[in-house]
Every structure is written in structure tokens, then in C-alpha cells.
Amino acid sequence: MHIHPHMKMSDLVKADFELLAVLQRLKIPFGFKDKSIQTVCREEGIDLNFFLNLAKWFHERDFFPGETLMNHPVKWLVKYLRSTHSCYIDYQIPRIESEIIQIENTDQASSKNMQLMLKFFREYISEFTAHIQLEEEKIFPYILELEENLEKEKPDPEFLGKARGYTIRDFLDEHSDIEEKLTDLRNILLKYLDPPSNNCMFTNILIEIFRLGKDLNDHTILEENVLIPQVIKLEEQFHQKFPEG
Amino acid sequence: MAKVLIAETSYLVRRGLINLLEHTEGVTEIKAEGHPETIMQTLKEFSPDILLLNSAITLPVNHDELLSRLHDNARIIYIINTPLPQDSPNHQISIFDTKNQLSEKIAYHLQQYRDRREEKEETEELTPREKLILKHVALGLTNKEIAAKLFISTHTVISHRKNITRKLDIKTVSGLTVYAILNGIIKMEDIS
Incomplete structure (x- = not known):
């Protein structure tokens, strides 16, 4: 499918329903009627090219989003990533957790194994939450301030102090791999656990873990290959515009 | 583990074969060319294990010469632009063949390139x-x-x-x- 501005938004979703995730994260409400992508984006105040670049990447997969996405204001991407975070924390992860609990409660035979899975998954949740918290409370505010201050005649003195001693490169170094544990959980469920009698629910848990893993992988690509290189560029511009001393 | 070169003028057939081979076990690398010159060029640089060659293409060399340019273990499968009889030989595929027919014939040729190590199922057992x-x-x-x-x-x-x-x-x-x-x-x- 060739994604273009004049195609109907509903046709886009019909052709590839995985794009619903992109729409949701950009907070585009449904009820498109016969509106085109262009019209929906205009009405929602979303830059058309930003939308197209994201949608094309999610759909086609074989083109790398780096260069094209980097040409947009960084705050758009931050907004997108934030809404992805809340999707994980508020919905996807609690859902998997409650499904594991459900199997634990209904399936006597596998209850003990499920307890173990639950323990493991909860460990994962706390790691994951810490990871997201760091981004939400430290990294993203820094990025937004950086972009904002770069526009100013004179940077905010408090931010200037912060910017002198910090670079996003430090963050990249400590950007922990949040997918590893999830991949382990997936492999254990798939390869080493006797399937519980409620196979339908068990399969569903696996599907959701696969999906979350794929989603997290995209998320990491966006952060490490678009967001961070873009912020490094902004930092260079910032230090050029406001040289030390 | 085999490298495959597709020599085919038709864009549609080329794309179709690439798609099929991408989903075929044992194929490590695929290249596709549509012109006699680029075919000869790629043949030399890529040194494929299997050459899928449309029989309607006139190459600048004759059959024996072509064989001598391939490595000793390589083989040629001909792509024929007409339907083939049921019992057609394994080294001929037709653009009218079904997916199953194509897969079967290609798998037959791929067999001999299978990595020895892979035949022995890897033991997951811990020591x-x-x-x-x-x-x-x-x-x-x-x-x-x-x-x-x-x-x-x-x-x-x-x-x-x-x-x-x-x-x-x-x-x-x-x-x-x-x-x-x-x-x-x-x-x-x-x-x-």
C-alpha cells in the first residue's frame, strides 16, 4: 500500500490495523467518516508529514525513519513517546499481569508455575517503571527545555547551568535494555512451561507479550535512532549559539 | 545454505521468485538481474550456488562456457515461459507452476547445500x-x-x-x- 495524504483515514486503518497504535498515540479520535488523512491531521493539529513518516515506517518497515523523522520538532516525538509510555503502564502491562493472575486462580495444576511467572513479571514491571520514570521525569523535560531555550535570545540561567554539565550521550550509555527480561519471559512460556489447561488464555498472554516486545523494540528504535541523535544535534547548536565564558 | 541468482527479464516473475526464495529455508542470499550483461557481471562477482535462468534469455556465452563460469558445485535451474508437463525434470520450472511445485523443485536443489552442522539437531541439553x-x-x-x-x-x-x-x-x-x-x-x- 502506498500511503498518501488524500487516502481516507479509515482505508488506511482497514489496510493495516496495526496502525491503530500510531493513531492512538497521536491521540487521533476515531469517527473519521470519509475524511482523508490530510483533513484528519489538519483538524487534530498534527503535522501531515510527521504523521505520514510515522505511518509509513510502521507499515513498510524497510525504510529507516531516522532522517525523515529528525526534521520535525523534537517535542512532537516526545509527545508521541509519552503517550506510548502511558499506553504501556496504564493498559498493556496491567492487562498481561491480570491475565497471569487469572490463570493462576483458575488452573490448579499450573498455579505454582504461574505464581513464579507472576513474580518474574512483577520484577519486570518495577524495572520497566523505573526506566520510564527516568525518561518522564528527567530526560524528556531536559529535551523540551533544550529545544525551548535554543529558540530564546538568552537561555534561562538555571537551564544553562544544567546544560553545561550534561549531555544526552550520558543517558544513551545508561539506556538499559528493557526488552531483555520480557524476551526471557516469552521464551520461558514458549519453550519451558507445561501449557496450562486454559490454553486459549495462555496463548493470548503469549500473543500480548510478543506484541508488547515488538512495540518496545519500535520504541527503542525511535528513541535511540531518532530522538537521541536529534537531541545531540540540538545540543551542538545550543553550545554554538551560547558558547561558554 | 545457498546463494541464489535469479536471471529473469520479467519484473513480475523476478519479484515473485524473490518473494518465494525469501521464505525458503536454506537460502542465504538472493540477487536478481534482468539484463544479459548484468547477469554475467553478477555471476562473476556473486558466484551463486544456484542460477535460476530464464531459458529465453540469450547470454553472450554458450551453455558449456556458462557452466565453466560457475563454481563446481553450482547448478542451473531453467525458468520456462510455457507450461510444463507433470513429470518435468527438477531443473526446469515454469512461470505457470503453482507455489507448491516451485517450492518442491527448489527445495530439491537446496538439499545438497544444507549445512552439515544443521543436520544434527542442536542439543539444548545442559551438561x-x-x-x-x-x-x-x-x-x-x-x-x-x-x-x-x-x-x-x-x-x-x-x-x-x-x-x-x-x-x-x-x-x-x-x-x-x-x-x-x-x-x-x-x-x-x-x-x-
């Missing part, structure tokens, strides 16, 4: 030594502590751990712990 290392990892010991306990070097511990992770497909310590409990290597109470 007793690895199980012992895993036990200590699951109990929360560091590489250094394990090395001291078992009178081996840290380097050896690391190398065992790499093998464990490769065999089990589990990377994290907590994942390994779960595996150890599921398989009775340690007990749930041991970690609490």
Missing part, C-alpha cells in the same frame, strides 16, 4: 557442569563467587554462562532463576 553453574547463578552468586567456589577461573564461568544462555535462550539472571526452579535445579524456597 552437568553447566547445570551446576546455573544452580549457583540462580542462587544469586556472582561470577567471581562461583569461580572461587568451584576452583575455576572467572573466565571459565563466563564461558559456561554464555553457553547456558545460548542453549536456553534466556539472558537475564531472573530468567535463569525461573528456569532453574521450573526444572527442579533449585527450589522456590532457596531464593525467597
Whole structure:
């Protein structure tokens, strides 16, 4: 499918329903009627090219989003990533957790194994939450301030102090791999656990873990290959515009 | 494990074959060319194991000369632009063939390039030594502590751990712990 501005938004979703995730994260409400992508984006105040670049990447997969996405204001991407975070924390992860609990409660035979899975998954949740918290409370505010201050005649003195001693490169170094544990959980469920009698629910848990893993992988690509290189560029511009001393 | 060169003028057939081969086990690399000159060029640089050649293409060399330019183990499968009879030879495929017919013929040729190591199914079973290392990892010991306990070097511990992770497909310590409990290597109470 060739994604273009004049195609109907509903046709886009019909052709590839995985794009619903992109729409949701950009907070585009449904009820498109016969509106085109262009019209929906205009009405929602979303830059058309930003939308197209994201949608094309999610759909086609074989083109790398780096260069094209980097040409947009960084705050758009931050907004997108934030809404992805809340999707994980508020919905996807609690859902998997409650499904594991459900199997634990209904399936006597596998209850003990499920307890173990639950323990493991909860460990994962706390790691994951810490990871997201760091981004939400430290990294993203820094990025937004950086972009904002770069526009100013004179940077905010408090931010200037912060910017002198910090670079996003430090963050990249400590950007922990949040997918590893999830991949382990997936492999254990798939390869080493006797399937519980409620196979339908068990399969569903696996599907959701696969999906979350794929989603997290995209998320990491966006952060490490678009967001961070873009912020490094902004930092260079910032230090050029406001040289030390 | 075979490299395949598709020599085919038709864009549609080329794309179709690429698509099929991408989903075929044992194909490591695929190249496709549509012009006699580029075909000869790629043949030389790429040195394919299998050449899928449309019989309607006139190459600048004759059949014997073409064979001499391929490596000794390579083979040619001809793409024929007309339907073929039921009992057509394995080295001929038709653009009218069904997906199954194509897959079968191609798989037949791919067989001989199968990697020897792959034929022996990789054993996922941990050795007793690895199980012992895993036990200590699951109990929360560091590489250094394990090395001291078992009178081996840290380097050896690391190398065992790499093998464990490769065999089990589990990377994290907590994942390994779960595996150890599921398989009775340690007990749930041991970690609490």
C-alpha cells in the first residue's frame, strides 16, 4: 500500500490495523467518516508529514525513519513517546499481569508455575517503571527545555547551568535494555512451561507479550535512532549559539 | 545454505521468485538481474550456488562456457515461459507452476547445500557442569563467587554462562532463576 495524504483515514486503518497504535498515540479520535488523512491531521493539529513518516515506517518497515523523522520538532516525538509510555503502564502491562493472575486462580495444576511467572513479571514491571520514570521525569523535560531555550535570545540561567554539565550521550550509555527480561519471559512460556489447561488464555498472554516486545523494540528504535541523535544535534547548536565564558 | 541468482527479464516473475526464495529455508542470499550483461557481471562477482535462468534469455556465452563460469558445485535451474508437463525434470520450472511445485523443485536443489552442522539437531541439553553453574547463578552468586567456589577461573564461568544462555535462550539472571526452579535445579524456597 502506498500511503498518501488524500487516502481516507479509515482505508488506511482497514489496510493495516496495526496502525491503530500510531493513531492512538497521536491521540487521533476515531469517527473519521470519509475524511482523508490530510483533513484528519489538519483538524487534530498534527503535522501531515510527521504523521505520514510515522505511518509509513510502521507499515513498510524497510525504510529507516531516522532522517525523515529528525526534521520535525523534537517535542512532537516526545509527545508521541509519552503517550506510548502511558499506553504501556496504564493498559498493556496491567492487562498481561491480570491475565497471569487469572490463570493462576483458575488452573490448579499450573498455579505454582504461574505464581513464579507472576513474580518474574512483577520484577519486570518495577524495572520497566523505573526506566520510564527516568525518561518522564528527567530526560524528556531536559529535551523540551533544550529545544525551548535554543529558540530564546538568552537561555534561562538555571537551564544553562544544567546544560553545561550534561549531555544526552550520558543517558544513551545508561539506556538499559528493557526488552531483555520480557524476551526471557516469552521464551520461558514458549519453550519451558507445561501449557496450562486454559490454553486459549495462555496463548493470548503469549500473543500480548510478543506484541508488547515488538512495540518496545519500535520504541527503542525511535528513541535511540531518532530522538537521541536529534537531541545531540540540538545540543551542538545550543553550545554554538551560547558558547561558554 | 545457498546463494541464489535469479536471471529473469520479467519484473513480475523476478519479484515473485524473490518473494518465494525469501521464505525458503536454506537460502542465504538472493540477487536478481534482468539484463544479459548484468547477469554475467553478477555471476562473476556473486558466484551463486544456484542460477535460476530464464531459458529465453540469450547470454553472450554458450551453455558449456556458462557452466565453466560457475563454481563446481553450482547448478542451473531453467525458468520456462510455457507450461510444463507433470513429470518435468527438477531443473526446469515454469512461470505457470503453482507455489507448491516451485517450492518442491527448489527445495530439491537446496538439499545438497544444507549445512552439515544443521543436520544434527542442536542439543539444548545442559551438561552437568553447566547445570551446576546455573544452580549457583540462580542462587544469586556472582561470577567471581562461583569461580572461587568451584576452583575455576572467572573466565571459565563466563564461558559456561554464555553457553547456558545460548542453549536456553534466556539472558537475564531472573530468567535463569525461573528456569532453574521450573526444572527442579533449585527450589522456590532457596531464593525467597
